[in-house]
Amino acid sequence: MLEALSRGAFDRELALLDARLIARRGWTVLTAQFPVLDVVFNHNSRVPVRLRFTCDGWDDQPPAIEILMADGQHIPSRREPGSPYEYVFTGGMSIFNSGPHEQHTRPFICMRGSRDYHNHSSHRADHWDNYRGQSGNGLLGLLEQLWRVWKRAADQ
Template sequence: MHPAAVQALFEEETKHLGPALCARRGWTMHRIDFPIINCSFNGCGRTPLRLTLTCDNWNELPPSIRLETPSGEPLRVLPPNPTGVFHAGPHHVTNLPFVCMRGSREYHTHPSHVTDYWDGCRGSSSYTIGGIMTQIWNAWLKGAG
């Protein structure tokens, strides 16, 4: 896809991640600047989770998603996770824990999931940038405090 088209699609999808949505969900947007989204999920009595989504070839490829500490450092150890979406890893490319769900680049490139093609889900409403972030947020809400 042409780089200008990738950026235009990114900007079209991220314009919906505004202050009202973030306030309702307890999201803090640290950065939305093509091709990066850096966001924290916060909630009363919950351990915050920070993410960096790199959407450098959106949507030919799903975003690469890095789990981070509240200060923005790569998360190296995960707390227990009953949802299974947050995988302790390490991922064979990043050597870090990762988001193990359809819609993350780490999932689609993991040896266990290389036959679960991104093309099979991209373009559906659940696999927009906001849809992917919402799925991760919902998994975080279900996880251990």
């Protein structure tokens, strides 16, 4: 039954995902089917970045958000010399954290609303319940926040 509630909440939110917004933002939506929202952020002069939201338990728990290359491989950290993904982690854009995360040792999203943020030892006291249901903290609001930060980094 909990899965049915999660699926319903997921589907209601993604029904609001507008094709015009997707085109204006330069997104490619690869999957928008419970429990996964998989979106590529495209840019004219930077390698694209793909974010995969896994929303099992939505919205009792925040989504797990993976930072990926467009082909689905995990993004390398900025510590790899010459990485075309280094821009993602620069310019004070610390929500795209080069990691490693203490639970999976990869780069991660360090922002309220991301499972990695709320599960990290430095943020465990900052509970998802403090934010869920608030304006801007739905799936599309989280996606938009991440796109804005990514866009600033990509445009530098």
